[in-house]
Amino acid sequence: MKQAAIFDMDGTLFQTDLILEQSLDDTFAHLRSLGAWEGETPIATYRNIMGVPLPKVWAALLPDHSEKIKELADSHFLKRLIDNIENGKGALYPNVKEVFLYLKEKGVAIFIASNGLPDYLTAIIRFYGLDEWVSETFSIQQIQSLDKSGLVKMILEKYAIQTAVVVGDRLSDIKAAKDNGLLAIGCRFDFAKDDELVQADWVIDNLLEIKSILT
Incomplete structure (x- = not known):
């Protein structure tokens, strides 16, 4: 891969x-x-x-x-x-599935690396049918250090990934990218902080912008 x-x-x-x-x-x-x-x-x-x-x-x-x-x-x-x-009280951000479809068509494998617990992540994946696009979902609980940089490293090694981007809204996501020699895309969404996003390689306001970045 x-x-x-x-x-x-x-x-x-x-x-x-x-x-x-x-x-x-x-x-x-x-x-x-x-x-x-x-x-x-x-x-x-x-x-x-x-x-x-x-x-x-x-x-x-x-x-x-x-x-x-x-x-x-x-x-x-x-x-x-x-x-x-x-109970359907949550929601995906706009254009998640469109971006996922684009990435799959381009041959880019999709993974999730989250600080969420496995059962919580499974509930989201199942309710929104994301397993159609996502190769595997990783929880921080899978790594003893509870460090997202280590979690991303686990994904890279397991799937022998040569190049990747990390997409997230907080400093832990950006740091996970940098610590593994990857590019970081910061999302200026609800919980994002500008003083953290400034460290990303790109900052986006809509997931659709990922298409032009990867192009």
């Missing part, structure tokens, strides 16, 4: 913001019902760290809570996210 495009999921292919707030609200409502949380749901804090692996999310949102409570929050949050996906 010679050429590939490696995509992030949240904030790049999938509009996570459509189900994020409700799922997080439900999770913290559950914690409140158990007497494990007081006050409002820390939505703003989560938005600031959106894109990091979930263990780091709970370390930031629940720094003074036990591992048992963090695991409980993790489980409930994942369940609510999947429920919302399967």
Whole structure:
């Protein structure tokens, strides 16, 4: 396999913001019902760290809570996210399937490298039928370091990929590209930050722009 495009999921292919707030609200409502949380749901804090692996999310949102409570929050949050996906409350960003079709026609293999958990990613792939185009989806849980650079390296080695681009909205995606000698396409979408995107080789406002970049 010679050429590939490696995509992030949240904030790049999938509009996570459509189900994020409700799922997080439900999770913290559950914690409140158990007497494990007081006050409002820390939505703003989560938005600031959106894109990091979930263990780091709970370390930031629940720094003074036990591992048992963090695991409980993790489980409930994942369940609510999947429920919302399967109930059609989420959405792909515009033109995802058009870009995927274009890449497949050009012989470019498509992979997903995400900080999301496997069951969550599977729910998105299944609901939107993305397995028609995506060769394989990789979760950060597959690598002990929880480092996206290592996850991208795993894809390159497994499939003997010679050239690739990494497409994502956050610094971890750009860094994963640079650490592996790849080109980075930054997406100026919902959770993106300009001070991070400046480090990408290209910055796009619509996934269709990938067609002209790869041409």
